[in-house]
Amino acid sequence: MLRRLDLRAEPLPRTAALRGLLPRAEMDVDAVLHQVRPLVEAVRERGVAAVQEFSQRFDKVSPATVRVPAAALATALAELDPAVRAALEVAIDRARAVHADQRRTDVVTQVVPGGTVAERFVPVRRVGLYAPGGLAVYPSSVVMNVVPAQAAGVDTLVVMSPPQAEFGGLPHPTVLAAAALLDVDEVWAAGGAQGIALLAYGGTDTDGADLEPVDMVTGPGNIYVTAAKRHLRGLIGIDAEAGTTEIAVLADDTADPRHVAADLISQAEHDPNAASVLVTTSDALVEAVEAELERQVGETKHTERIRTALAGPQSGAVLVANLDDGVAVVDAYAAEHLEIQTADAPAVAARVRNAGAIFVGAWSPVSLGDYCAGSNHVLPTGGCARHSGGLSVQTFLRGIHVVHYSEDALRAAADTVVTLATAEDLPAHGQAVTARFPR
Structure with missing residues (x-):
């Protein structure tokens, strides 16, 4: 079922080449x-009327508001099932x-004496949070x-x-019940690229109520949601361009093939394009997992x-000569979710x-993190974990430097400012300081 890639015969390729060899959605x-552009432009020009038309076309229903x-x-x-409510409360x-x-x-x-730089962490004022519905x-x-x-x-x-x-x-x-449990009282029934556009531009609802635009949009979605976020980035902040979900499992011959198989299946359940990749030192484990x-x-x-x-090209089993190579492979792959099922897993x-x-x-499967480990499951995909992290409190905070120098502290810094301004051929920058100290 899984395609196999054997990297044991030769020295492991360098990182750039390795990225090109590994399975990837x-x-x-x-x-x-x-x-996506015409949908976004239609919402910018016609607001909710365009959203309702697209909802009818793509979702086969147009909500009253x-x-x-x-x-x-x-x-x-x-009306939420009590067991589901209890589980959501644990997750929350x-x-x-x-x-x-x-x-x-x-x-x-x-x-310096008389000179301070403070950093204030200020939350984004208004945020739209997308919950898929496919x-x-x-x-x-x-x-x-x-x-x-x-x-x-x-706010x-x-x-x-x-x-x-x-x-x-x-x-x-x-979804509505989860929002209510979290004391969120503003929920919009819209999806796809048209929904992201409405969050960005706002509009007037069918009952005349104001739909205020947001400053930032977060949350996963399909490729059209992602394309709309890319198109609108700048007008709104975004968390990331989320791709198809993926799991990599780094395992040796101590891993239980039942666990490994179950975890690969759990990610494949999301989407026909989901990626499930096993990286292992053991032929026997691959056979048992199959x-x-x-x-x-x-x-x-x-x-x-x-x-x-x-069975898709985005999934597979990668055989490596040793765990050092295995770590190099999973680092090159940079999985959204990475499981370590080896001897001394914490050290690996x-x-x-x-x-x-x-x-x-x-005993730490990805599905635990999906629901109630306490961690966040909105994570970078497509190798973006090489440079980006998952959704966190920091996603919604902006660091603002607050500079406060006294007259004496600025006077002491004047020569430094003038020297660097002259070096950059920006003399007015220096004059902005010297003008405060006439001779």
Whole structure:
């Protein structure tokens, strides 16, 4: 089922070449930008009327109002399965505990006597949080977006999720209930590129109510959502351009093939294009995992989706000569989710530089992080973990330097400013200082 790539025969390729060899989901955002631009422009020009037209075309329903009525939120929470509510409450509590510790504090540095530079961390004022509504329902994404934004102190939040024909044009009731549990009272029923455009431009709802634009949009979505975020970046801030979900498992012959197979399947369940990659030193483990995949896939609900993902070019088993090479491979791959299932897994995990999140040992599966580890599951994909981290409280904070020098401190710095301004052929920069000290 899994394609195999054997890297044991020769010295491991250098990083750049290695990246080109490894399985990877393809996502060409530029290829759909030409489809997204007209949608975005239509929303900019015609507002909610355009959104409603696109909702009818793509979601097969047009909600009565974009903003979900408060009564619908209350009803969704009241009718939520008690077991689901209890599970969401656990997820919320654990996420709040972790994200509360991420909040940075303001600092003041005395650079010279009479001269200070402070750094204030100021939250973004208004944020739109996107919860997808395609092949699955994602109340967990509501939790993962809302909790860090609230911990950062964002003033107002909008949760956006596509309207569902099955629910009369409202987003899925579990998404609504999750928003209500988190005390978010502003939820918009819109999705896709048109929804991102509405968050950016705002508009007037069908009942005349104002839909205020946001300053930033976060949350995963399909390639059209990603393309709209790219197109609108600058007008709004974005968290990242999320691609197809992915897992890499670094394992040796101590790993349990049942665990490895189950974890590869869990990511393949998301999407036919999801990537599931095993990196291992053991031929025997690959064979045992293949046997487990054949057995376990047939017992799952989304069998065809999973088989397609596991058999696709984005998935595979990579054989390496030793764990040093294995670490080099997973660093080159820079997985969204990386599991370490080896002897002394904590020591191996400590050597990894590039991953969205690392799950250490047999008892830390990715699905734990998806829901209630306390970590955030909005993570960089497509190798972006080489340079970017996952969603956190810092995503919603801006560091602002506050410079305060006294007259004496500026006088002492004047020669330095003039010298550097002259070196850069910007004499007026120096004169802006010397003008304060006439001779």
